[in-house]
Amino acid sequence: MSTAARTTWLRELIRKPFFWGVIAIFALLALNVIKDPNYLALSVNPVNGNLVGNVVDILRASAPILMIAVGMSLVIATGGIDLSVGSVMAVSGAVAMVFMKDAGQSGSVGVALGAIGLALLVSAILGAINGVLVAYIGLQPFISTLIMMLAGRGIAKVITEGQNTSATNDPFRWIANGFVIGLPVVFLFAIIIVIIVGLVVRRSALGLMIEAIGINPKASRMAGIKPTGLLLTVYILSAVLAGVAGIMSVGTVMTVDVSRTGYQMELDAILAVVIGGTSLAGGKFSIGGAVVGALLIATLDKTIVFLGISSSATPAFKAIVIVVLCLLQSDRVRGWFVQRRKPPMLRTPSLPAEPKKQEVSA
Template sequence: MSRMRALLRTPWFWGIVGIVLLLIINTVKDPTYLAIGVNPNTGLLTGNLLDIVRVSAPIIMIALGMTFVIATEGIDLSVGSMMAVGGAVAMQTLSTIDDPNSVGAMLAAIGLAVLLAVILGMVNGVLVAVVGLQPFISTLVMMLAARGIARVITGGQNTSATNEPFRQLANGQILGLPTSFVIAIVLVILVALLMRRTALGLMIESIGINPQASRLAGIRPRPILISVYVLAAALAAVGGLFSVSEVMTVSVSGTGNLMELDAILAVVIGGTSLAGGKFSIFGSTVGALLIATLNKTVLFLGVPAAATPAFKALVIIALVLLQSERVRAFVFRGGGAPRVPAGPARPAAGVDSPVIKESVA
């Protein structure tokens, strides 16, 4: 029973509940919604579930990077534009290569895209950690600047390219799963090992909880803050590569547009507080899958484009409310405040009360 209560208090649990409910709604409309088939032309597996995990790969990438930025009590509004930069560099590089099946061209495109994103992420980190600008302001400026850089790279035009190995990033499969999703999960595991098997994750959390105390404990916040924004930018560029590889075209105004909002929502749904501190990598991944499922559901149910934001907002608000212990107490126990376990009796708050003494001190 105690394990069940602990599970109900876990934010990502309600994200999984939301995914299941959305899939049930879609299945009610179409009983074959969860069916998996085989494409006779390509021999690859097809189905709505595979479509969901494929489109979730870019969201997982930007949500993963956003998790650590938010854990330091920051925000990164430039991840959507970083996706556009990564896609622009990749498409522009591949469009200059004559060999359509060159693996070397694909690796060069990926390397240059990530490299430019790392440089821009370092600028973000320096503005926040060294110059002392607010993360909201510095990343807002970078959001506009990076989108402009993408336009400069492509000459302001949507750019297409042909490269079969690069196209397989989104359209290929590994063990029946989309290649982009498999790569995204591998990166999530690698980053999780980095954060939890080293002191880096603990230092990020300590900076988010109390930067002054962490500094007194010997933690240097500047290098960590810079590395966090660099990581967020690099992962966003990878997300951009996944996005453009599906259609082999980058739209300088459309690629990554408003994706920073989906990233923030995924992180919050996963249980990472906007006030900084402890983060949940698994929770952010679940949140990204929920956002992808929600986007697919909106299209499948035929929700009008004008009503789509309101529909998504209602679902997300309901999910966030379910994460509140007070709301759960009202819904599941018929009202009243959440139960507080009985503890030792506390002395009256008189003059000699420890509570008063601590507050005076």
């Protein structure tokens, strides 16, 4: 019976769309450990008591990806896509940097908060423009956000007058580089925000409605759901999260590089969402999956550097990992896997337990 319970548990786990993402993270970590047995070692910096280690670096690097991946998963769930997140990151970073550069006062918390507030406000406006184009004007999300992707970089350049802009502000820098009780602030922030978004989405009916309009917009409309407000909310949320990601991103070096900050991050976000098991066709989404996807991408980026894979081979290596992962996630390939597990499954007494997601059709 215990083996039966275990196989059921295993099977449940394998059915989770992000199962292979978790496996991939562990596989990559294992690869690093093979290169350096001390890879996972954490030490405490004797001076400031902060945790030091490769894993800590991965968590820090994953923070901005986490932000945009969570936003992206909601947008994709509605059946849309947000290509502008990378550009919004650049705009947000540019606004914050220029604001702080002009304000001076490198130690002022007020200046930092002002910069953050202004950056998020501008991000929200850009998101609202996306939302209006999609929800009210009825443009295709791909086109609307593509426009914003192009426009965003332009806006960032206008804000910074085309220059890479640096500023000094210790509280702001602390967000990306600081530590609290030994843990990196930026990751704590990211996780808190993810949890808040997750709670809001799942505890309210927002998640249900997003899924409903993503799965069947016509039926949702007939059920009285007004998609416009929802879409606007989702695109604003995505942009604000991208704004947070931008702040985290420029905060690490206190420089905004208008052509590189957030560059191609929309692709990372989309990948993270897909790895997490949310279908690009919209509908069901998984914030947990997006978190796994974001962590995987950060791990992958760091592994490439750690293993010393040559720059020219980097894209290929990344592509291979992601292709393998997507293959493992495909229903067909997963079918093979489950098939092989099937004989022992059949021997287990069919439990009266609630049959959850089996495909039963009359």
